[in-house]
Amino acid sequence: MALLVIGLPIAYWLTFSKWRWKFLVESIVALPLVLPPTVLGFYILVAIGPHSPIGRLYTDIVGQTLPFSFQGLLVASILYSLPFAVQPFATAFDQVDRNLIEASWTLGLSKAKTFFKLIIPLSTAGVITGAVLSFAHTLGEFGVVLMVGGNIEGVTRTVSIDIYDDVQALNYSAAANTALFLLVVSYAVLLFIYAMNRKVWAVWPQK
């Protein structure tokens, strides 16, 4: 959900901005794809820690610290999964005919209204792909979570860390169950996305 709210505007901007230094932002958004999770986790930890301006601001407002809490984990997950959401969004927006958007503008619809009334319906498949893919990716992340969230049961322990713990404790059967669960979920998610993009069910009208 949070990824939708943040990812859609970024993708819109990336697609339609004519700013010549746009690629700088594009690369930053894509950075989590290539960066080792621990590196990313480390920087996020430092950035949101109690000694950084962001961390202090958060503590002043909410009265809690960000690292090793669910909220901190959320921030980290958003940053880490952003490219998985933004890139399908941007690709989908890019395929929307510019002429249609211009027609909408001349009919008096603001850019925001055009976005919701025209661009989103025309790129449903891309938006769902991005949302599902980033959700699945968040489920399975490990390194960033370990760095930022720690491993506190019921608070910041995610499924993949659970597996790691079980293996460390030589508790192989529990690890196998959880791993199988993740495997099935991931496979199902990918099945869904690929089937949808091939329009197997033809739920979405062909263009």
Next chain:
Amino acid sequence: MAAEVAIEITKTFPARACISAELKYELQQATALVLFGPSGSGKTTVLRSIAGLEWPERGRIRFISRTWLDTAAGIRVAPQDRQIGYMAQDYALFPTHTVAGNIAYGLSALTAAERNRRVDEMVELFQLRGLETSKPRELSGGQQQRVALARAVAPRPQLLLLDEPLSALDIPTRMQLRGELRTLLKRLALPSIIVTHDWAETLSLGDLVAVMGEGQVIQVGSPQEVFCRPANATVAQIVGVETVIEGHVIEEADGLATVRVNGTLLKGLGGYAIGSPVFVCVRAEDVVLEQGSTGLTSARNHLNGKVIGIIPHGVMVHVKIDCGFPLVAMVTRGAQQELGIELGSPVVAIIKAGAVHLVARME
């Protein structure tokens, strides 16, 4: 302030002629201005600048008392706030919406009841009854064009902008819809600006023509003025039709129409109702000159006339003939000498019926 549109814009392109167009035209009820010129002459850029979809580097665009663009004063009115109807070359219908949905798209400011009423009006006016729930891809080219026009007109714009309204259609449909479009535009009584590169469209749709070439507006005038009295050689070359004269169809048989022009009868390709007013258009190179009639030829039109003007034109010569109406013929210098063509000499002008183009006009 006079009810007029004033445009003065400059825009440069890499590796192309820069556009610096100046145009001013008075809005009268239902005046249709045609921006006419070859592709690459900048007419679409001018139209898109008026729509607010393209931003010239320098310039001003004023519509009646409102300034839409003034780069010096930093005024840039967004397309949303210009109250225009714009129709793109490919119509740009929304594939996710039905015909009714497309027409209603720009009407979100109205209440549901008002909106339905307006859509219904448009469906009636543009003869789309029965197609309201169809998706654009199920429609023919002509139907798509009508939907696009209905959508542009539905929010009651102050100015209608049409970019090559007929070029997306195949040729027979285009001929048929040319007349339909003209009738619709007249009935809408909206000032409009139409971009086209087709001279027949220009003649039948325009009350006023602005000829564009290499990024500049070269001549503005009535269609007949521009076609028959081009301001300079560039305009003449762009226009390419030297004789345009008003006439009436008086007979129609076997697909051949007989047209009366100032008492002279001409045969041309038909398809028009008897009595309908037309422009008779003849290219100078389609006119053959003869010294005294030698008898039968396959050409349908033999006109006796007198040479009233000789204008050298490169290796060719434009010969102006009075044969009940002024007609321009183009011959080589050699032919001119052989035939002894000089001012006042009698000649016979021969034109094939297929070279006499008839374009419907409004009276």
